[in-house]
Amino acid sequence: MQNISTDLVRRLVDTQFPEWAGLPLSLVDPAGSDHVIHRLGPELSVRLPRHEGAIGQAAKEFEWLPKLAPHLPLAVPVPVAVGEPGFGYPWHWAVARWMDGEPATTALDSVATAETLAGFLHALQALPVDGAPTGNDGLAGRDPSTRAAITQAADAFDAVAMTRLWDEALAAPGWERPPVWFHGDFHTGNLLTTAGRVSAVIDFGGLGAGDPAVDLMMAFTLMSARSRAAFREALGVDDPTWARGRGWALSAGLIAYTAYAATDPHIAAVTTRQITQALDR
Structure with a gap:
């Protein structure tokens, strides 16, 4: 289980996606058991897998959800980017459009x-x-x-x-x-x-x-x-x-x-x- 701090997420975002470096970042709590989620500015979310069982999700969603979403009657996440490992964090991670809702x-x-x-x-x-x-x-x-x-x-x-x-x-x-x-x-x-x-x-x-x-x-x-x-x-x-x-x-x-x-x-x-x-x- 990875220890994922907001400081780590900030560094990953700022170095890999400098266009979003100025956006505020805040932890979404509670998150799921598989990912740590942060809100990035008003329109984006950042999701980092906590453990090996969740590490393929970023690439899978990035490939398939844009193809499936237009045909589904409920909203689904809109992937924006896939981040690389860095600063000791070993896996790919995802940036997607923020989804409002409870x-x-x-x-x-x-x-x-x-x-x-x-x-x-x-x-x-x-x-x-x-x-x-x-x-x-x-x-x-x-x-x-x-x-x-x-x-x-x-x-x-x-x-x-x-x-x-x-x-x-x-x-x-x-x-x-x-x-x-x-x-x-x-x-x-x-x-x-x-x-x-x-x-x-x-x-x-x-x-x-x-x-x-x-x-x-x-x-x-x-x-x-x-x-x-x-x-x-x-x-x-x-x-x-x-x-x-x-x-x-x-x-x-x-x-x-x-x-x-x-x-x-x-x-x-x-x-x-x-x-x-x-x-x-």
């Missing part, structure tokens, strides 16, 4: 929101995937880490129920249709809202093409039973894909819970909800 919370949960998000995924999945990154390794690649997390979290959640859900997800038939685009980390924390409505989708580090089940995580992070049913109906999700989506929600929630819950009450709360909603189907 972080989404479960207060946004409604059938209307579910249908809006289903519409976003429909539009994303309809776009050509020629040359798209493959994205994640699927559920099977997460089996060891997920089972380890089930064991670690057995005092907080029903280990028998979690194991049963996970086994069902792994046993579900895979995606046999042509690959489609997926966001790859589609959950409440990667939505922005304006005037009480979803206005933007952010953080496309997991963007790729393949099985869209990974994006069903949203149904278990933001939604409750009624809106979740509307979301599934609007997307036309079959039983095997839904089972894999529940598996993604459980796995991602558990792994984040075991990594961060002891030190971050916010992550503890949102991942607890994600896990319990996945268990509730």
Whole structure:
């Protein structure tokens, strides 16, 4: 995990992009677990990966988001530049247009929101995937880490129920249709809202093409039973894909819970909800 100070960000910006050297720089807090974010002047943001798992995002978004954005019904980040390593910081980093909006919370949960998000995924999945990154390794690649997390979290959640859900997800038939685009980390924390409505989708580090089940995580992070049913109906999700989506929600929630819950009450709360909603189907 990199220690990223505002002074370091200032030096990186000023040396690599002198045209922005005079703009004020301020830390955005709280930021995500993957990036440190600063606002640069009124119109820009600077995002630096905290760890190796996030280091490919800057280049990926710079290549793909300008191609996808015009066809999507919600706003997405507009990349401006990719910075180079420097001053001991080892990875590429990104400058993008600042996006106004408030972080989404479960207060946004409604059938209307579910249908809006289903519409976003429909539009994303309809776009050509020629040359798209493959994205994640699927559920099977997460089996060891997920089972380890089930064991670690057995005092907080029903280990028998979690194991049963996970086994069902792994046993579900895979995606046999042509690959489609997926966001790859589609959950409440990667939505922005304006005037009480979803206005933007952010953080496309997991963007790729393949099985869209990974994006069903949203149904278990933001939604409750009624809106979740509307979301599934609007997307036309079959039983095997839904089972894999529940598996993604459980796995991602558990792994984040075991990594961060002891030190971050916010992550503890949102991942607890994600896990319990996945268990509730």
